Amino acid sequence: MWPFAGSLTFDPATDIPSLAGKVVLVTGGNNGIGKETVLQLAKHNPAKIFLAARSASKAKDAIASIKSQTSEDVDIEHLPLDLTSLPSIRDAADQVISRADRLDILVLNAGIMAVPPGKTESGQDIQLGTNHVGHFLLTKLLLPHLQRTAEQHNPDVRILAVSSEAWNMAPKLDTILSTEKLTETGPWTRYGASKVANIMFAAELARRYPKLTSVSLHPGVIKTDLYLPSTGANVITKYGLMLLGPLMFQDVKAGALNQLWLAAGAKKEQIVNGAYYTPVGKLRHNKWATDVEAGKRLWEWTEQELKKSGY
Template identity: 55%
Template sequence: MSYHYRNTGIGKETILQLCKHSPKKVFLATRNEAKAKDAIASINSQLPKPADVEFVSLNLSNLASVASAAETISRSTDRIDLLFLNAGIMNMPPGKTDDGFDLQLGTNHVGHFLFTKRLLPVLKETVAKYNTDVRVISTSSLGNAFAPSFDTMISSEKLSSQGHWTSYGASKAANILFAAELAKRHPELISVSLHPGMIQTDLYATTTSNSFLLRTLLRFFGPLVYHDVSYGALTQLWAATVDKSKLKQGGFYVPVGKLDSKNKFAVDDDMQKRLWEWTEGELEQRGY
């Protein structure tokens, strides 16, 4: 079995828990090699025998890096049982990716879209060759509620001008839309999205450093609001391991393992299709 994760917080906890069940191989695709290797050492220190966890360099805000990471993994294995798309950024100042997308939408959605697209041959081969179910699990957030109109979402200029939270919300709505459309276009794969809960991880570092008010509020009320990282990993661990008959294709889940059947992005077939086609078009314009 092969997996892909983020290297800190929920991703690291997910690796640790799954490695307790002796997977054959784990790919940890992330940007910071030093942090990744520290995470791998930390994980292995908590296991009875070391797991085979391999670092792969991946910068989601750079399409060439995304394509290279997918190629590295594809050359290394003919089997990927679980693909966790849970890397990302949150509440960052306005900016653009290296390829001209809004920074948060480009990193959290477009990067993951291309990564998954380039791994599709291996994902499909896994189903056919090993007769197993393959799952793509996209980490979204209740922050999807901050998403603007669809037309703003797909305009880098408009979106970047709307503020940190609107941009973040657009990227998290896109994660839900992507997961739902992936399930329809490639039904041989199981594709779901999820909100892991309010988890205290390093994703909040930018948010708290930029806001004295939020920093103060979290100091007093954080313990009442946030769960720890082990809780944050539960819904994606559930989605990765529960009997597939209990999963709704393209569904959006909240902790722990509860289907949110009323999320507007999870049920909007038209928007799902439009975002997919827009993303493919943008990638094609850039040679991907």
Template identity: 50%
Template sequence: MLQWAFGRSFDPSKDIPTLAGKVVLVTGGNAGLGKETVLQLAKHEPKEIFLAARTRSKAEAAIAEIKVAIPKVNITFLELELSSFASVKQAAKDFQARSDRLDILINNAGVAALSYSTTKDGFEIQFGTNHMGHALLTQLLLPTLLETAELPDADVRVINVSSKGHMFAPPSGIVYEQAALEKLEPLGRYGHSKLANILHARELQRRHPSITATAVHPGVIITDIYETYSKTSLAMRYLAPVVKAVASYGILPDVYDVAGGALTQLWAATASREKVRSNYYWTPVGVKNAGTKFAQDADLAAQLWEWTTKEIARRAL
């Protein structure tokens, strides 16, 4: 595909090594990039894939479809609502009851372009879902990740699916007062949450060097945020169909269909450990990117980590 020429050529069927014995967890695995990620990883014989999603019926339908292509794969549904700390805690508990190892955690799920509201735990809905929910899940699974990292030949990865949209974060970077986020447009709140995804991965690897943690921009996936925006933006209503039409031809850099959009997170989850851990943010496919000045701010990453940890402790632990 021509779109691969703008980055690293990566063919999941050939370039993903065997995953024999490994356990994988993918959030939002029932549709879109998550489903494609589960499908491609399933081809390489992992011990088990946990497909985390909100709705059992949709998850089971996705699992059934994947098993048509790969009958022997072991996929387990894990109920997870990232906007609810109670659900995240239960999901972590359910996972740990079934598995004593976790080799690859792909924090893929997310929401975009939502009107202002807050989660039950008091966070702006996009920040609460995209960052806080994944941060709590990662924290609760961290003991398992670290124990797995001590095993012979271990190669533990945590991949946060961020977005180039992090450039739309507010001028102050991270906003800790959640009510203040109401003043931002939906895209600004989305960018705020995606910036947090990058900073979280960056600080996770710094604090726990036995784990390879990084964030990725999957590309412009027209079936995601742009579909939502087309309902509220007149300009996007006309632009989205045009971009969608050319995406399949691979003639625009950074514009992908779902299969192409999953490549960077698949690459980050399975490519050379030394290469992947050499940067905290990647664009398609496997291209180093510094991100915005806020994404480059190691002090901000540490500050967000400390704030997140305290907020989690207040509400969930």
């Protein structure tokens, strides 16, 4: 698992216990490590999996592919979700609440990376808005459902925010919390900002709702469709990835291991609430996860951004 030495050995086929009765939601579940996460969890008899994705056709194809590798009887439902649209997020949360009486595992996996500058419908930077603000609202709307699950069905409810070691490229917090300043930075800086936000969000969520297990994670360096925008815009990046990719990248199956371990493989007592993990199951000190004031500021900023749009 270079460069993350010391990771544990984990096989989803044998090390994930039965998920009987449990309900799972994975955003971005139609491809990449999101799809692999749905596939591996589907093999352990969950009551239901919501596969959240924008494209109905891609979701349909993904569900058919997963069922062909598991069982036609497994209950996987497409959950329409556009993380740049607050109404879409609200509708998705309403659908989950109406279609399932519990929610045990929430994997905030979807994201975009190093795309050109732009804004969401509600006015945030497109990367921060998609990767953080959209997931923040989805989680907020589902929190009563998650808490009720912990109280009535299962004390081990988990929320995973998929971050990245790209957090190292993030600017200062004041820039992250200023759409104007953030827009003036480069695509990788904006991506780093969104990944820092994932880390701070999971940590602050754990502080505010300690009965839920909330963590952030780096999945590893994986060759997925996320790299398409950056390779198309930068010739050096494109050919660099062609030359070095085989040495740098894990495949998707390996890339999903960290979130699978955190979602279902690890016992609750093995996980430090609010922490940041690298593959596989490696607890890492992260300054943003432990910065209480920064986490509070991000949370309050996000609430204000949503309030401007009536959410």
